[in-house]
Every structure is written in C-alpha cells, then in structure tokens.
Amino acid sequence: MKKPLSKADIREELVEETERFLKQGGCVHKIPRGISGKNPGEPPPFLNRRLFIEPKAPRTLVPEVVAAIEARRKEKYRTKPTPKSRLPRPRRKIIYDDFGEPLRRVWIEE
Numbered sequence: 001m002k003k004p005l006s007k008a009d010i011r012e013e014l015v016e017e018t019e020r021f022l023k024q025g026g027c028v029h030k031i032p033r034g035i036s037g038k039n040p041g042e043p044p045p046f047l048n049r050r051l052f053i054e055p056k057a058p059r060t061l062v063p064e065v066v067a068a069i070e071a072r073r074k075e076k077y078r079t080k081p082t083p084k085s086r087l088p089r090p091r092r093k094i095i096y097d098d099f100g101e102p103l104r105r106v107w108i109e110e
Contacts, residue, residue, distance in 0.1 A: 001057060 022028070031037070090107045097103050 001060075004057075 088110045090109045092105050093108050094105050095103045
C-alpha cells in the first residue's frame with residue numbers, strides 16, 4: 001500500500017524545489033503590499049481545484065481483530081441478569097413541594 005504524503009513531506013519537497021529554482025538562476029521578485037495577484041475577471045481559485053483526484057486506497061481487513069472488537073462491543077452492551085430477591089428492597093424517594101423544590105428524602109418499600 002502506498003504511503004500517503006504528510007504535511008512535512010510536502011513542505012520539504014517545496015523547500016527543495018525552491019532551492020533548486022534559485023540555484024538554476026531563478027529569482028524571486030518582491031511585490032509591494034496591497035497589489036493583488038488575482039485578475040478581477042477570473043473565477044475564484046477554489047473552483048478550479050479538483051479534490052480527491054487520487055484513487056481510493058484499498059483497505060485490508062483483519063478478520064480476527066474485527067471479530068475481537070465486535071465481541072468486546074457485544075460484551076459491553078449485554079444486559080447482565082439481576083438476581084431476583086424475594087424481599088422487596090427499600091428505595092429512596094424525594095418529596096417535592098408545590099414549587100418543585102426538594103423538601104426531604106424518605107425510604108419506601110415496594
């Protein structure tokens with residue numbers, strides 16, 4: 001599988017191309033501030049750029065790893081049976097006043 005280019009690789013390539021251009025006798029002109037490099041009649045540059053021109057990279061699945069991940073996911077969401085007790089368990093209930101403010105907590109048995 002072909003290694004995708006990183007930003008550091010692209011940056012290094014641009015620096016090398018610039019150095020090669022300057023060594024061959026090229027020169028860089030300094031443009032004063034406020035002058036635009038865009039002609040007024042041209043469309044915006046982002047409309048001319050083609051995105052995703054590379055072919056889609058094939059992916060290699062590893063069935064054992066995928067199966068292990070799926071097993072862990074199912075284990076996580078599996079409901080565990082609760083033991084049924086014969087005695088009712090008390091639970092705490094909050095008593096509210098007419099304005100929705102909690103007044104006190106009481107234990108009730110179901």
